[in-house]
Amino acid sequence: MxxxxxxxxxxxxxxxxxxxxxxxxxxxxxxxxxxxxxxxxxxxxxxxxxxxxxxxxxxxxxxxxxxxxxxxxxxxxxxxxxxxxxxxxxxxxxxxxxxxxxxxxxxxxxxxxxxxxxVPVSACLGGHPPHAEIQVNGLLTTSVALPEMIERARALAARGVAAIKVKLRSRGEDGFARDLEALRALRREHPAVELRLDANAAWSLDEAPRRLGLLAPLRPRFVEQPVAPELLHHLGACEVPWAADESLAVEGMPERLLEAEGCAAFILKPAMLGLLRAHELGREAQARGLGAVVTHLFDGPVALAAACELALSLPRPPLACGLDAHAGLEAWPAVRVPQLREGGRVAASELPGLGIRTWTA
Missing domain, CATH: 3.30.390.10 (Enolase-like, N-terminal domain)
Known part of the structure; x- marks a missing residue:
């Protein structure tokens, strides 16, 4: 060819x-x-x-x-x-x-x-029929007022989304205290939802274990990237498991994190890693018993379809992925992402390649 x-x-x-x-x-x-x-x-x-x-x-x-x-x-x-x-x-x-x-x-x-x-891209990557279905996670942020955050969580639950990721945007001790209260209110409203948190590398190595301990009663599945990318492998086991995101783009760091105590999952952003590298890291993480989460970078429809194919290609079904449609897609020409389904799901398109045959700029 x-x-x-x-x-x-x-x-x-x-x-x-x-x-x-x-x-x-x-x-x-x-x-x-x-x-x-x-x-x-x-x-x-x-x-x-x-x-x-x-x-x-x-x-x-x-x-x-x-x-x-x-x-x-x-x-x-x-x-x-x-x-x-x-x-x-x-x-x-x-x-x-x-x-x-x-x-x-x-x-x-x-x-x-x-x-x-x-065959679809997922089969070219993984060499096996794609998984039948993958759930997506919803996304919230503590930068909005609490009533709005709770209302958005209700809307996600109404769609059937069973996992919610919350970005912790506040800074400093007072900000963390406000975030903690907001998360307690969210947990009271949704006691059964799978809760994930993202600290965006904002905590120091000294304060991260204490803050993770304070979050433990809320039963989060993990906290993404609690500390700076180059420091994450030093964090070790804590009361709440943690996941690697930005650290995966640091040379040599994924190999360290595969061996690190406390690491629960790899957050795979192909727009930051490349598609083949993200697939390789996902396979390695799953082989070590870690979770894998595929997520977009608020990309357009072609990159979102490719990220869905990556999730479908992994040896085992990944955890609920950050592949939900997002508001930024409205700025793109109207192109249907064939892997996205109603109710917060990703499924094989049953189309060859990426499944998008028409593109108009």
Whole structure:
């Protein structure tokens, strides 16, 4: 298979954010889609960086040699990955530090391979039929007033969402005390919901164990990224388990965290890690008995569909994932994400590749 054409469409979103949709055309006329939508203030690169990384295609791609003979669905797990690594090898220097551009390229190539074999991206990644169904988690934040947070939680429960993640936005001891009271009110209102918290790396190594202890009566499943990314492996076992998010992008840190006491789960953001790297880390985490959660970065529809395929591809069903539709999708051209279902669920699209055949910028 050869890539004979490439196009990058730019989508201006709300504020300073911009998305890029990559279309790769193969020698039989199939079109594979990928998306790079870095999040300002969070992603290590800008949309301009991603645009430069995606320039000059297809001439800079290496040969693409996906597995032949058996379909990708019957191939060994990860069978498509070596072919994509070889194809992207000439671009290694320009993709370094541009994970969203890598995500776009890997997604588009997997989309082409899936279409060629007549199987979804999840089967190309995982080598097995995708999981029947995956739940999504809802998202709340303590930066809104308590009545509004409670009302949003009720709306999520009414949709059938059984896991809620709360971002703890307040800072300082007074802020943590306010967050704690809000969480107590949320737990009283929803005693059976699976509660997850995200500290956004805001706590110090000294204060994190104490704060986790104060949160223990609320029975959170885990707290994401309690401390700075480069310090997380030093935290150790606490009264509440913790999960790794931003730390997974630090070189050498995932390997340390796989061995760390207290680590309960890996939070996989393919827009920050690349699609193949996120899949690799998810497999390793599950092999060690850790949970895996796949989440978007408030991306557009193409990247969201790819993240859903990642969740469907893991060896075991992941925990409820951060793949719910979000308000930012309204700024994009109307494109249906075929993996999203009503009631807070992700399911296989039963379509080849990514399942999105029409894209209009």
């Amino acid at each position: 050869r890539v004979t054409g490439a196009r990058v469409d730019h989508v201006d979103l709300d504020g300073a954010r911009r998305g890029l949709v990559l279309s790769l055309v193969d020698d039989e006329g199939r079109v594979g889609l990928g998306e790079a939508t870095p999040l300002p203030g969070y992603s290590p690169e800008s949309a301009e960086d991603d645009g430069r990384a995606l320039a000059g295609l297809p001439g800079t791609l290496g040969p693409i040699e996906p597995p032949d003979g058996a379909s990708a669905a019957r191939a060994a797990p990860g069978a498509a990955a070596p072919a994509i690594h070889r194809a992207l090898a000439p671009l290694s220097s320009r993709l370094r530090g541009a994970p969203a551009a890598r995500y776009a390229l890997e997604t588009a190539l997997l989309d082409l391979i899936g279409q060629r074999h007549g």
